[in-house]
Amino acid sequence: MIGHRGASGYRPEHTLEAYQLAIDMGADFIEPDLVSTRDGVLVARHESEISRTTDVARRPEFAHLHTTKVIAGATVSGWFTEDFTLAELRTLRAVERLPQLRPANTAFDGLFQVPTLAEIVDLAQRRGVGIYPETKHPTYFAGIGLPLEEPLVATLEASGLRHRTSPVFIQSFEPSSLRKLAEMTDVRLVQLLSVTGRPHGSESTGDRRSYAEMAAPLGLREIAGYADGIGPAKELIVPRGEDGGPMTPTSLVLDAHGAGLVVHPYTFRRENGFLPLHLSAGNPTAPMYAQATGDLLAELRLFLELGVDGVFTDNPDVAVATRTRMLASRPLNGCARAG
Numbered sequence: 001m002i003g004h005r006g007a008s009g010y011r012p013e014h015t016l017e018a019y020q021l022a023i024d025m026g027a028d029f030i031e032p033d034l035v036s037t038r039d040g041v042l043v044a045r046h047e048s049e050i051s052r053t054t055d056v057a058r059r060p061e062f063a064h065l066h067t068t069k070v071i072a073g074a075t076v077s078g079w080f081t082e083d084f085t086l087a088e089l090r091t092l093r094a095v096e097r098l099p100q101l102r103p104a105n106t107a108f109d110g111l112f113q114v115p116t117l118a119e120i121v122d123l124a125q126r127r128g129v130g131i132y133p134e135t136k137h138p139t140y141f142a143g144i145g146l147p148l149e150e151p152l153v154a155t156l157e158a159s160g161l162r163h164r165t166s167p168v169f170i171q172s173f174e175p176s177s178l179r180k181l182a183e184m185t186d187v188r189l190v191q192l193l194s195v196t197g198r199p200h201g202s203e204s205t206g207d208r209r210s211y212a213e214m215a216a217p218l219g220l221r222e223i224a225g226y227a228d229g230i231g232p233a234k235e236l237i238v239p240r241g242e243d244g245g246p247m248t249p250t251s252l253v254l255d256a257h258g259a260g261l262v263v264h265p266y267t268f269r270r271e272n273g274f275l276p277l278h279l280s281a282g283n284p285t286a287p288m289y290a291q292a293t294g295d296l297l298a299e300l301r302l303f304l305e306l307g308v309d310g311v312f313t314d315n316p317d318v319a320v321a322t323r324t325r326m327l328a329s330r331p332l333n334g335c336a337r338a339g
């Protein structure tokens with residue numbers, strides 16, 4: 001059970017408080033997305049542009065840092081972690097990314113700082129859980145002289161996290177980042193797979209494969225050459241029809257297991273707005289329908305029954321409860337018959 005950006009269904013994402021809550025709820029791993037500051041410190045943000053997840057837009061002292069950049073093919077305007085020193089970034093405060101969908105979380109706006117990777121590793125080790133960091137736009141960061149892999153491996157190693165058995169998975173959408181990491185560390189690596197498109201950063205290696213090609217049996221065998229698992233979008237396992245309903249599951253879980261890869265799909269969230277239609281609850285014409293809680297437990301049960309090895313979830317409490325229920329309903333060896 002991987003606390004996605006912490007317990008981000010209940011607290012502003014990527015804050016120590018969100019990670020702490022995920023651990024309190026029983027998460028086995030906590031997930032920071034990693035970007036760099038100007039002085040080369042890794043911090044947890046989903047993207048380096050921070051206007052949606054911090055109060056930077058209301059801070060006149062940083063108005064001069066507003067700019068426009070092209071990152072991984074997309075033009076983005078705002079404020080970027082790579083233009084802030086860690087000391088400057090620490091003066092900002094986190095805000096809820098999805099205030100319309102998660103209005104209760106805005107009660108925590110303005111309270112929490114942007115955490116460093118080192119702080120998150122320290123928290124995970126003190127609380128006895130694993131860490132599941134993602135390199136975000138690693139080719140872009142390498143191109144501006146702030147590569148992510150070196151400080152990531154150095155921070156993990158400083159905490160003794162260097163072995164295949166260490167409670168760590170490093171994930172990335174970009175195979176070039178994972179291939180580089182495979183040369184640098186023995187900790188386990190996970191290739192993220194999106195529903196559409198192709199990874200950035202592989203052009204220089206001549207690799208033009210799409211995510212769909214990577215998810216096919218041949219592509220999975222190739223991934224097994226440098227990684228230990230895949231993190232697919234959940235729709236790659238249970239596609240949705242045009243009406244939002246579930247279609248027949250694909251063979252991805254079986255194919256990946258056949259290639260020796262673990263499977264950790266993303267992202268399981270309880271709000272109707274993220275659930276397939278048949279698991280949503282309430283009156284679709286009601287104004288609060290998208291925020292209302294649907295049957296995440298049923299969605300998780302389906303994926304666990306399909307054999308996934310873990311899940312990224314914004315609601316670790318629901319995921320842990322689902323696992324507990326499924327384990328409790330499983331007959332113990334011989335006990336069902338004997339009893």
Ligand code: G3P
Nearest residue numbers: 033134171192231266312
């Ligand atoms: O890392 C799993 C999942 O988080 C990947 O998508 O964009 O939410 O980081 P994203």
Ligand code: CA
Nearest residue numbers: 031032033134
């Ligand atoms: Ca992520």
